[in-house]
Amino acid sequence: MAISDLRQQFPILSRTVKGKPLVYFDNAATSQKPQVVIDALTHYYTHYNANIHRGIHTLAEEATMAYEATRHTAQEFINAASEEEIIFTRGTTEGINLVANTWGRQNIMPGDEIIISGMEHHSNIVPWQILCEEKAAVLKVIPVNDNGELLMDAYKALLSNKTKLVSVVHVSNSLGTVNPIKEVIEAAHQVNAKVLIDGAQSAVHLDIDVQEMDCDFFAFSGHKVYGPTGVGVLYGKKDLLQTMPVFQGGGEMIKEVTFQKTTYNDLPYKYEAGTPNIADTIALKAALDFIKETGKSNIRAHEEELLTYATAQLQAIPGLTIIGNAKEKVSLVSFIIKNIHPQDVGVLLDNQGIAVRTGHHCTQPLMARFGIPGTIRASFALYNQKEEVDALITGLHKTIKMLS
Structure with missing residues (x-):
């Protein structure tokens, strides 16, 4: 075209x-939005505006189907193994914070180390600083050379049996640098560390295959992939998501509530408390389809x-x-x-x-x-x-x- x-x-x-x-x-x-994304937003509000998942009337069922269709499209977009591994968030920032506040609080202990890079967005620095302060853990930083590239030898020297998490940006939002993510992940896994990839800038430009990449978590935002603001995706390996504690409490993330005990919902709903951003999530499908069709x-x-x-x-x-x-x-x-x-x-x-x-x-x-x-x-x-x-x-x- x-x-x-x-x-x-x-x-x-x-x-x-x-x-x-x-x-x-x-x-x-x-990014700016194509007409198909704008149309998807207005079509939802004009024709089937309703809350999802728990309603039995026609509008609720139509909204639920459209919402879950986006989950399937997002799964295909990053080649996740299962729709259960696709969690809808407000964006990359919330995805990172979700991991920090669930997996991080559960697994980071005093003296443990978290590695980030010298080119991280504040959203991939501050949550780990907060966690390290709370847990008496250590935050280490991969240095950057004069061309704006990660010093990979220095990174590998930082890795040890104390390293529990490596969280790095796939593509620098300030420099445009594409980091050698496969090498980063492979090295981290050799010391049994988990890896989170900030895909906010990469999802729109690069082919993303989280299974081939073998990252443990991957986060991206809708508004950078020609979609709406206020919606994003967090991918996590199913076995990790199943063992992690909940992030927020409320409707949808529960199976049964009594005053004595609450049992939590299955994946991915365990991490999607309350009424979600339905319209923008539905419109995200139009954006991802637009990218796929354009190629x-x-x-x-x-x-x-x-x-x-x-x-x-x-x-x-x-x-x-x-x-x-x-x-x-x-x-x-x-x-x-x-x-x-x-x-x-x-x-x-x-x-x-x-x-x-x-x-x-x-x-x-x-x-x-x-x-x-x-x-x-x-x-x-x-x-x-x-x-x-x-x-x-x-x-x-x-x-x-x-x-x-």
Whole structure:
């Protein structure tokens, strides 16, 4: 499908910002939504809005079927062995917190060690810090080289019989680095540690096969895969999920409640207390189907072409330095401009209708490692075009001239 035809499926791309055509390069923060996703949301509220699982009337049954259809689609999307291994969450952050507060509290003991990397999002740092403080455990960090790649020899040297969990990002949201996840997982399993993979940035770009990967947990967010906000998926190996304690108490996660004792529901409902985000979960199926129909290989080829084109153009700008030059990257480029604050660049680009992300991108320790306050980040999606990259380059030249 031609990019021009594909773009027509995204209504927001036809709008203007401050009198200029919108150029949206903030896809790593959240992607725009195709009409099929918007339609799925409105169709639910218009035709079968009802609570799920416990109702016997027609609307409730239709809503339940649509909701559970998303679970099946999510299972196929990441190739989980069973629908029981698919837990719906509010997003990657909640998925990580769920594991920290269930498996973590059950299994981490004083003196145990948890390993994360130097390029983690705050969502994959803070929950483990909280757990380590509570359990008197130790948090260790895999260092990052000047190209924004994990130092794998240093990682392997950190591993020991004290290591109980390794939790690392698949793709860096700040640098675009694709980490060698298979190698990370294999090394961790050699010391009997469990592995959680933050797939917030990888799920939309890379082929995900959790069985082949052999991770113990994998989390991703709907709003980064062309789906709605407020919904995500946590995958966990069935044997782990069955032995973990519950996360929240309430309706649906129970089988029977008395004032003396409560028995808990089977997987995956054991971890889905209360009325869930039904509409957005149903619409997530439309987003995942959209990606499947478009084809990840087609998406990746287009995005890689954009990345190569943009990188060459950016490198030609005097005073501009790209932060993160890993050999394996997704379609994201972070950069700084000498003597100009990233936020000033972001504001002036916005005046030209160009949306980029500026700041530390919730990776303050990573920014500190590079000795910078933040970067300007342009992240590309399947609907972006070379003409938009040209607009960014022109906008940067204008911005530099204004601020110099």
